[in-house]
Amino acid sequence: MTTNPLLTDWTTPFELPPFDNIKPEHFEEAFETAMAEAKAESDEIAEQSDRPDFGNTIAALEKSGERLTKVARTFFNLTSADTNETLQQIERDIAPKLARHSSDMLLNEKLFERIAELWNQRETLGLNTEDAKVLERYHMMFQRAGAGLDENGKSRIAEISQRLATLGTQFSQNILRDESDYQLVLETEEDRAGLPDFLLTAAAEAARERGHDGKHVITLSRSSIEPFLQFSTNRRLREEAFNAWSARGELEGETNNAKIITETLALRSEKAKLLGFENFAAFKLDDTMAKTPDNVRDLLTKVWEPAAAQARAEEQKLSKMAANDGENHTIEAWDWRFYSEKVRKEEHDLDETELKPYLQLDSMIQAAFDTATRLFGVTFRELDDIPVYHPDVRVFEVLDPSGQHVGLFLGDYFARPSKRSGAWMSGFRSQHKLNGNVAPIIVNVMNFSKGAPGEATLLTFDDARTLFHEFGHGLHGLLSDVTYPMISGTSVARDFVELPSQLYEHWLSEPEVLSKFATHYKTGEKMPTDLLDKLLAAANFNQGFATVEYTASALIDLELHLLDSPDEIDIAAYEKAELGKIGMPDAITMRHRIPHFQHVFSGDGYSAGYYSYMWSEVMDADAFGAFKEAGDIFDKETADRLLTHIYSAGGRPDPEETYKAFRGRAPKIDALLKKRGFAA
Structure with a gap:
């Protein structure tokens, strides 16, 4: 028998997964073995005779399941970024098994009793800030998984978790199939x-x-x-x-997601009620900065009203432009971007074809790296001959100011049929200090259109912004400096996690960055000053449209998870009715329509939480003001506070308090409205 590389010690450089030896058929055995190991470890913690203390219970749980974590992270990064039919079949099979494994641990009565005893004694345990936060997260995680329910409740919630895992997997695979077909x-x-x-x-x-x-x-x-x-x-x-x-996700046939969505919503609603909440939105938001659905709706409504008004004014300009071209048709969704480009050209003498030659992918990667160097002192060294899961993937070693290893950064930039759409940050390994200093391995995945062989890949400005956004997430993982995996890197409140990423976008729009890195891909000449000025002057062009398509998605996500009987709705009719209620302009569609809303239905990460981008934007718009007020976008003192309180702190501090520690006060929504051009 051949040795399964997933079950051996990884002797690859920096202990990367041994991608060159891993085959799809290795995963089934690896998952079964790793789950059995993890169960044995958690059972041993639960069954021990010693009275619970932080070390033999919480810290022990943090150390358990290491092999399962490695196998699962490798697998799910592959199924997102470079999947195939074999991996998809394994994914369908393993999703409910992993959910059952998780439920077995989280509903283990003896294990929860140990955690609850520590929680009840927390004031007398002499815990430091980080220990106390990890204990709090474990206690809450077990409670929210149903550990406090009776046996019937536990059994039902375990069934729900398994079924939701299956549904989320099928939802994602349906979208990928529609996209690749x-x-x-x-x-x-x-x-x-x-x-x-x-x-x-x-x-x-x-x-x-x-x-x-x-x-x-x-x-x-x-x-x-x-x-x-x-x-x-x-x-x-x-x-x-x-x-x-x-139409992705709503085509006739087996990739139609309507039944998956209604069943998902019904199961989430049932789960929330089992746990004592009125609806799933209330359950989900209870563990966020926002806390309640009313607070979320209040924020979104404050932005929706000026955004919708501006979008209607933008539509009038588009209609006038069409009429000037001899076109008398109504502006439809497939016309908006076309006529917007014409209006932008007329109002700002700017079009995408002028910009793209100056926004080559390699230069924008270097811009993101250089910004991190100037802010935090880290540098990036590209490595060759490192095993990767696809030839397009690039590997960089991240070094601290003294030249010591910080972690690995993987960049996977190009679209391909085996990759799901969108852009995201993930990790093959999180930073922690439980077993010595464990360095993170972070990956950014994009879907840029690849240039011809030997030619530069050119980006739109939105593409470049996406690159900076995901690299901000990447830095949140790379610069993490905590002891426990539970609170490492991006393991923070969902409506706080977008702060480091959205804040990082601001540097891209600064002349100091663009004037250095926006260079012509053929001549190497810098972007002309007048073109740079026009780009920055047009920063809020079409902002009504952009805000409306996003905010509509966030509002619909919230309302879906407030429904009392979601299994009874017709998804298409519901979407149309809800958009009618809020006054959605006919020529704009949601950024993510319900049938392909992967943030919400591929798992529950952003379910009832898509608003998080805007909640974080209130902070990021305000936070960048700290650098402006310092008179230097790379001000060292401000950057040091940013590193200490945001990028390196993980989930250790309370998000509101750590923001105040960085900024000196709570954020103000005025900064967001001004950033989007809705306030003077």
């Missing part, structure tokens, strides 16, 4: 009319990867579909492409 092949000059060279180059590469050499293909990756909608003068094809993008 669709391709718009551009055959004629009429099909390609209006498309700039950068998009044609990317579309030719997409065609080559999909077996259509010599043609052009538009995919449902945002980096492909959005510029197509922006530039194509072929309205018929814009409509076709947009409808395909919009």
